[in-house]
Amino acid sequence: MxxxxxxxxxxxRPPKQYVGKVAVQLMAARLAEGSSRPVHRIELNxxxxxxxxxxxxxxAPHVLQELS
Structure with a gap:
């Protein structure tokens, strides 16, 4: 936009495919391990x-004339 x-x-522009992949992996791990799973920070490039x-x-033209 x-x-x-x-x-x-x-x-x-974040790497959307990577963000989606990691989000699914973390969600699956959270569902498997419950609320005891620690918070994760993910670095993006x-x-x-x-x-x-x-x-x-x-x-502007008048600025160029003044500089000459």
Missing amino acids: AYLGEPAISAV PELILRESSRVAPR
Whole structure:
């Protein structure tokens, strides 16, 4: 959905397939072991999707003249 904005908004994309797989594994383990199972933390390596909202804006013409 982030690409639909104006300007298109940069986003962080989690590895959805990995997240789903781990979620099912943890749920099955929780069901098998009950509430005695300890809490788990999962590290994700999301992908950064750079779009127009993160790009450098072009300088205004009057700024370019002042720099010359």
